[in-house]
Amino acid sequence: MPATHALMELLGEVALLLWGVHMVRSGVLRAFGGDLRRLLGRALRNRLAACLAGIGVTLALQSSTATAFMTTSFLGAGLIGLVPALAVMLGANVGTALVAWALSFDITIVYPVLIFAGLVVFRTGTRTRSRNLGRIVIGLGFVLLSLHLLVETIVPTGVSPEAKDLIAALTREPLPVLAAAALIAWAMHSSVAAILVIASLAGTGLVTPFAALVMVLGANLGSALNPLLAAASGERGALRLPVGNIANRIIGCLLVLPLLPVLADHPLLARHDPAWLAVTFHLVFNLALAALFIPALSLQARLLERILPDRPLPEDAGSARYLDPRSLDAPRVALANAAREAFRMADTVEEMLRGSRELLRRDDYRLLDELRRKDDVLDRLHGALKRFLSELGQRELGAEECSRLAQVQTVALNLEHAGDIIDKGVLDLAAKRMRRRLCLTEQQVEEAEAMHDHLLAQLRLAVAVFMGEDLQSALRLVEGKERFRDLERAAAENEFAHPPETGLPAETSGLHLDAVRDLKRIDAHFAAIAHPLLERNNLLRPSRLIRLPRAGKAGQA
Structure with a gap:
């Protein structure tokens, strides 16, 4: 396939993926947005419950980025604290890993059924909620279709042994591979898509199991970049959440990266399908991060508040300065x-x-x-x-x-x-x-x-x-x-x-x-x-008018 043709297909498939995620997110928010916000509001009092709520909301929205934006807006408005917000993001990462794991199975039969069923529900629905449910199902079908097309475009059907040797040589060094995978996940705006592509590359033998695991770590880093860049121009209070989220992933990558050669060559793991190993590693990695950081979120929140203190607010000209109630x-x-x-x-x-x-x-x-x-x-x-x-x-x-x-x-x-x-x-x-x-x-x-x-x-x-x-x-x-x-x-x-x-x-x-x-x-x-x-001081007249005498009094005079 010519390079230009392949690039155009990739752009269209990524656009279809983003549009499908947008349809799912908008449909869920229109149909259940109030319920989701109430769920988050009730769950944010406890960090474990907040983590579970993050998983549930991400499964509904099909996007940890959407959950990150919603939580960041709550944090910026002062509706929630930093500790439960960080717990929500840990749960959102687990939720998106669950989505990737579920979609790693054969989806060629699922997406046509979803698109057709969603269209029927949307066209025949008479209520707003039923039409939004149809929108959600169509969006899910588009997401699965785009992922299927992405994998087919990126992953070749047959690769010569010489090409495999060349790719193996290029993916031998972990840090460049990690950086490249992070850029791919950032460009796709979807860690799910990046993980499924990585799993397909590993399944066809195009990359080694070690390189696939490194690329999974890079995809986790790249998917945390979009919320960070979106919040970079805002208030520091809202910036703490994406900074804390990417810091958790960086720490996780630093802890796990030295262990990857041992994991990739372990006899128990070597017997499994490399594609299954990649998506399962992605899920286990995010579960481990949640278990590791949930107990330490209070300490992390204090560090973030110290590193990113609130900017001094400009004086509000409309606020009273001298009206002290104590006076x-x-x-x-x-x-x-x-x-x-x-x-x-x-x-x-x-x-x-x-x-x-x-x-x-x-x-x-x-x-x-x-x-x-x-x-x-x-x-x-x-x-x-x-x-x-x-x-x-x-x-x-x-x-x-x-x-x-x-x-x-x-x-x-x-x-x-x-x-x-x-x-x-x-x-x-x-x-x-x-x-x-x-x-x-x-x-x-x-x-x-x-x-x-x-x-x-x-x-x-x-x-x-x-x-x-x-x-x-x-x-x-x-x-x-x-x-x-x-x-x-x-x-x-x-x-x-x-x-x-x-x-x-x-x-x-x-x-x-x-x-x-x-x-x-x-x-x-x-x-x-x-x-x-x-x-x-009796210096103001009651009126400027000159009072004329009444007619009766004038006649008597």
Whole structure:
């Protein structure tokens, strides 16, 4: 057979194998996924039970790699500990060895029956579970068919004595043979396929029994590479499991490799079929690893945690820093801590304002996404602060402490509302402008920037009012609200004095006025921070309206 033709057949057969395993895995997860996860959840409390669960799940999924991915996801999510996860992997290795041992028998009659029966169940099934059962049976048939074709393609029907001598010379050194078998198992993404090919090579006499046993060890190493490479880019906590799994296999290979010449030439083993010897050795090897390492998993877990410590997590901007529950017994300390958290909210709003001003002139979707995340941070800070103040309000507080608590609540609420307006109003308008490729006129940009600068000054005044009970700053803050009305009026007059022509400029005019409206609402929330202090000093009118005398009283006069 030409080399190119053989390579194309191998690629197709490996693809068929992977597709069959995928069909089995997806069918099992769709039909019994919840049951499998509950089985793992119940069994992971005990390492022996976890090992048995790993065997059962691997037999169901027909893939130790799939079991490894499932267990790694549980470990990464913190649902299970490292010790039971390692026990599951020991069981998964035994499970895949059992699959290889069972498939080493004649399967030429089995796969046509499975494919036909699976198709009938899939086409006639009326329920989702029955159709998934059909998918599983078809997948098993594809797996057996692909394995049969792989063996026929790789293993020649007849080999000359000269070729056997050459192959025997090439496979005399164990380490290169072990490395080559590991690469083959990794490329196939299936230790089952690799073991069955090795068994067929040994059965035809193409490789010696010693070389076959070495190749079995290499296949065990290679099948552990895929979960390791998949987890290499993730968190270290999830990386510990595949590292521990491959470390167990490396230790096993180091212990067994020196004994292989004795085992291969032992009279009792030499009388058996080399193919049967290869698959049986694979099963016994994994059973021995499970028995050896299960008692020492706690020690191994501690070593892995020391070698692969958790990376320091970046500080979560949305988590409260100063809301210490222990300070609730000292209300003044608790209020000071709450005030510090409110200052963090003010800093976040300031960052959002500065960023939204940048979006007036340039298109920056990355900055837009970052600013939207800052609103989520603001919401989380406000939620934590609200819960803290609610619990503090249930304590016995003095009049001054009640007043300060109400002030902190007012500040936090107005800052949170201001952030919502920036997110749902100003940023939505910026996104609309970028999406439609609109450009504000230079005058519109200057007006909007002036309003942003005014709001930043207003925010600083609001912080001064809150921090130091500064009455003059409170008066300036409310007066600044009046000045913003002048800015708003001037912007509206400019728009109507110079009406845009038809086309895109008309859209920019409406967009600009909408932004001005939202900025005015933000200014109102900043000014509201000064209201409690002004009310306590009788410097805030109940209403700006001028009360006219009633008609009846006017007539009597």
